Amino acid sequence: LEMIAEVSGFLLDHLAFFFIPAGVGIIACMGLLRGKWLAVLGVCFITTVLIMVVTGHTIQWMQRGRKR
Incomplete structure (x- = not known):
């Protein structure tokens, strides 16, 4: 450690x-x-939210498996 x-x-x-x-x-x-900054910022925002949601669900899934 x-x-x-x-x-x-x-x-x-x-x-x-x-x-x-x-x-x-x-x-x-x-x-x-x-000329594409709005699209780039939109993609960055959407992917950030998506990663946060997937990470949260993964952690919850792993914790459920650990409790069993």
Whole structure:
């Protein structure tokens, strides 16, 4: 457990570095995305909500199985 805490602490401390490739990719594709920001934001919102719902249902399903 201590090893996991050490590795997860390292990853959390350097979390910002994981967003650099995504940010560079968005900047590189700025010409393609011009005029489509509303669609991009809509997709981001919908997928975020979908992921939250699926995660919630998965956790509930797993907890039900653990109670048996």
